[in-house]
Amino acid sequence: MINVAIVEDDREIRQTLALIIDGTPGFSCKNTFEDCESAIETLPEIVPDVVLMDINLPGMTGIEGIRILKERLSHIDFIMLTIQEDDESIFDSLLAGATGYLTKDTPPADLLNAIREVYKGGSPMSTQIARKVVTSFKSDKKSPLTERETEILQRLCNGENYKVIADAIFVSGHTVRAHIKNIYEKLHVHSRAEAVKKAFKDKLI
Amino acid sequence: MINVAIVEDDREIRQTLALIIDGTPGFSCKNTFEDCESAIETLPEIVPDVVLMDINLPGMTGIEGIRILKERLSHIDFIMLTIQEDDESIFDSLLAGATGYLTKDTPPADLLNAIREVYKGGSPMSTQIARKVVTSFKSDKKSPLTERETEILQRLCNGENYKVIADAIFVSGHTVRAHIKNIYEKLHVHSRAEAVKKAFKDKLI
């Protein structure tokens, strides 16, 4: 029996969802909330398995709500159930701790399935949304650095100093220095820290 | 009509897949390859819409193959079709440019669906695999740093020097140094570069 809770301000939607879920064998839905504030108050007592969470809510947003709830009740899985499909809503939700992300036009059968999937350790979402997630951690631009420079940048990221790098790649400290100057120029930075930041931001290493 | 190509070393599997796909209305599969090398040679001429790619291949791996093919034929979508389900294979595939990721036990109907999804701009994958992807860009451990320290770490990442930071947060340069020392101790690092690296790796900022 999967215990489900709902946080959704629209009374109609909230009750319909609860009815569908509670009326399906293997599911139970006895707790619904119209805002995050009341959910945060009550959830620690009932501790459901899965929570369906809207984003647009009066007061605290669903994203902020998940962030707070996840801190204390980290074992509860949250599924975003929202009309928003913009990149920011999706990424912020997942970063806040949402496990699944569905849009409100998801058919009941699919919704129930998604709840099952989350319960079994999956992250249900449309393939369109998955694409956004996949794209987000792929480096798009190709590195302007040479192989040698990339090797040195990697070592810069590890905090190795000129001499250590020089010894490691069997060249003089002067050469390392020259390479690093070129790296900085290509990346448009003026310090190690900025170079490291750019290395990670642009996924150069 | 979605034009599909297959790269798969097992003759049995390759031919079965080709038959299924080519025999389905709306799909065409006239080109199959038993390794990446021959695929790289021929694909630029036929330019399919979608390529099903195995990982374990004689010679070049499917991951390496995608990396090379994506450079020239960036508009082709690749679906990984493999037995591997380890995190590394998944992430390396997606980083190399794969759009979808399926295991070989995927039923034919689901496979055809996945091809359609990719063609429509989605990223088909099991919810279990999606979970791994989602988890990968979520910060798991909570920051050991104070608010002040986090603020300073952020500025360190931007390459701001002591004086600039000091002026920005209205304290002396000495104080900034002390904070940074504490940051380094907490993060177990000994330089800006390492701190910046850890900040991004652990998603502290």
Added chain:
DNA sequence: GAATCTATTACGCGTATGGGGTATTTTTTA
């Protein structure tokens, strides 16, 4: 209420770092 820990403030020392150059050899590309 005392003890402890943490965050914040502060100073001096030696050195690695980054900015400014210049130059030769090898490899890649046009």
Added chain:
DNA sequence: TAAAAAATACCCCATACGCGTAATAGATTC
């Protein structure tokens, strides 16, 4: 084959950096 890019090596110099040490105010714990 000429030109461009990459890799190698060297110099000077101001300073930003990391390390050691220490005091004070606030929060937390016992």
